[in-house]
Amino acid sequence: MLTERRPIGRHFIARSGKHPNYSAMQEEEAEILALKALSYLAGLDEMMDRFADLSGMGPNDIMERAEDTEMLAGVLDFFLFDEALLTAFCEAHEINPEHPAQARMALPGGDLPHWT
Structure with a gap:
């Protein structure tokens, strides 16, 4: 947990020297x-129908693969590409809006570089 931040220009750097938005999330937390x-x-x-269409799986197939980390990564990708859906989800579950992206990085394929 970050306990101290000090401003440097426009950014805040944690005492650890790492940018606070890139704190590592454990895979188990990401799966949850x-x-x-x-x-x-x-x-x-x-939205479930839209996800099913984009994934090429039926809703039953999606639910059967609920423990598959690659499928869960796809779920998070779906949320991350729809800001309104992501915001509604985070508000409904009182989740920090940065946590889904951190969770995505902890799942398969999440270690790919960000170009933005």
Whole structure:
């Protein structure tokens, strides 16, 4: 947990010297957050259908693969590409909006470089 931040220009650097937005999340924590996102998505018929269409899986297939970390990574990708959905999910579960991106980095394929 970050205990002290000191301003440097426009950015805040934690005492550890790492940017606070890039704190590592453990894979188990990431899976739990992704499962919450999947549960939230399952309650939104239209969005679940959209995810199913984009993933090429049926809703039943998605739920059967709920413990597959690659599928959970896809769920988080889906949320990260839809700001309104991401915001609604984070507000509904009182989750810091940065945590889904951190969770995505902890799952398969999340170590890819960010170009933005």
